[in-house]
Amino acid sequence: MTRKALAALGAVAILAAGPAFAQGQSDAPASPPGGIPVGPLTVFPGIDLAHGYDDNLFLRPTARTSSSYTVVSPYVRAEAKTGPHKYDIGLRIDHGRYHSSTADKYTDYALIGNGDLVFSGRAGLKLRAEHRHGHDGRGSSDRGVSATPDEYDNTGIDGVFRYGAPGARGRIEVDAGAFARRYTNNRATTVDADRDTAQLGGTFFWRVMPRTELLAQVGHRNIDYSLASSTQDSTETRFLAGVKWEATAATTGTAKFGRMNKKFDAGARQDFSGSSWDVGVRWSPLTYSVFDFTSAKQTGESTGVGDTVVGANYGVTWSHAWSSRLRTQALASLRNDAFTGAGVSRKDDTTTFGLKVAYDFRRWLRLGAEVTHFERDSNDSTLNYKRNLLLFTVGATL
Numbered sequence: 001m002t003r004k005a006l007a008a009l010g011a012v013a014i015l016a017a018g019p020a021f022a023q024g025q026s027d028a029p030a031s032p033p034g035g036i037p038v039g040p041l042t043v044f045p046g047i048d049l050a051h052g053y054d055d056n057l058f059l060r061p062t063a064r065t066s067s068s069y070t071v072v073s074p075y076v077r078a079e080a081k082t083g084p085h086k087y088d089i090g091l092r093i094d095h096g097r098y099h100s101s102t103a104d105k106y107t108d109y110a111l112i113g114n115g116d117l118v119f120s121g122r123a124g125l126k127l128r129a130e131h132r133h134g135h136d137g138r139g140s141s142d143r144g145v146s147a148t149p150d151e152y153d154n155t156g157i158d159g160v161f162r163y164g165a166p167g168a169r170g171r172i173e174v175d176a177g178a179f180a181r182r183y184t185n186n187r188a189t190t191v192d193a194d195r196d197t198a199q200l201g202g203t204f205f206w207r208v209m210p211r212t213e214l215l216a217q218v219g220h221r222n223i224d225y226s227l228a229s230s231t232q233d234s235t236e237t238r239f240l241a242g243v244k245w246e247a248t249a250a251t252t253g254t255a256k257f258g259r260m261n262k263k264f265d266a267g268a269r270q271d272f273s274g275s276s277w278d279v280g281v282r283w284s285p286l287t288y289s290v291f292d293f294t295s296a297k298q299t300g301e302s303t304g305v306g307d308t309v310v311g312a313n314y315g316v317t318w319s320h321a322w323s324s325r326l327r328t329q330a331l332a333s334l335r336n337d338a339f340t341g342a343g344v345s346r347k348d349d350t351t352t353f354g355l356k357v358a359y360d361f362r363r364w365l366r367l368g369a370e371v372t373h374f375e376r377d378s379n380d381s382t383l384n385y386k387r388n389l390l391l392f393t394v395g396a397t398l
Helices: 005-024 187-193
Strands: 036-038 041-054 067-080 086-098 106-118 125-134 150-163 169-184 195-209 210-223 234-248 250-265 273-287 289-301 308-321 326-340 347-362 364-377 387-396
Touching: 036 347, 041 195, 150 187, 210 250, 234 326, 273 308
Parallel strands: none
Antiparallel strands: 036 041, 041 067, 041 387, 067 086, 086 106, 106 125, 125 150, 150 169, 169 195, 195 210, 210 234, 234 250, 250 273, 273 289, 289 308, 308 326, 326 347, 347 364, 364 387
């Protein structure tokens, strides 16, 4: 896509949004998507269409490959309710095609089911099961680059059991889950990435004020790689303590701080122990304007460099409804990745800036546009890159 074409598309988006700004708060509110009754179910079908431009498809510092791309995403969700219990299941398919690099086309899909079971005023259970077929874009990992993107299946189930009435002095949550990831192509470079992950954890909440709770949390995760010769099998443990609050109608949040440990089964790998945190704060100075602040530090799996990737991220998002039809979202984030292991000193800093616009043209028709800038600064200059994405979207429901 040429610069003139990009400029023309941008002008169209601005002209289309202009009347929406002028309409202000007088627009009628959009209704929720329409559903189709099917026995005890209500079915909600829809489709999203997107066309965009990527100026650095393979995340390279030089000799960039750029391409326009199109994504077609049909989806359907079915909901049911039995007494206090709620259930839903959804299927979404994302078919993407890069017009200047047909080898990078993909068809991802996700089948996800949820259950919210209420046993009493004190006890409940939330369950989630998924089967997801996804892909890692070429250049997005430290594995060897193949002729096509790496594709995988991710299948598993997790859930949270909660005990304690709302407003009770004390309550607990116990979470558990198990997932299996299997790569389905490019086996010369992906065979050693297949793995099973099992997790178990618990959180205890103690109410100290009407809208404030102290909490203590422990989590354990076991990562078992399928390849018998793999040395990446490990166990991870996190101990966190913090507070959850709704200080005012405008501010809510959770802040947890503590330690995390990652221990490898193989002595040749370097264990990790260090600080960990998970913070999320929402500030709503106006009913139609919301700021979300997030930060977290945790370990990630190596895809070829070092033993462990220790990532710390910081982000802020501003969501604003200019009218009942027009919304914008501005975001900024910073991620610091430190690669640990014998003889490894790599550090990456990745910044992201983005702006999204969404306009409800009709109750059943949504238009959107977004631009995102990524930039990675590494102490290995061959890994630096800049990337810009421009995207125009149309979403339709019943």
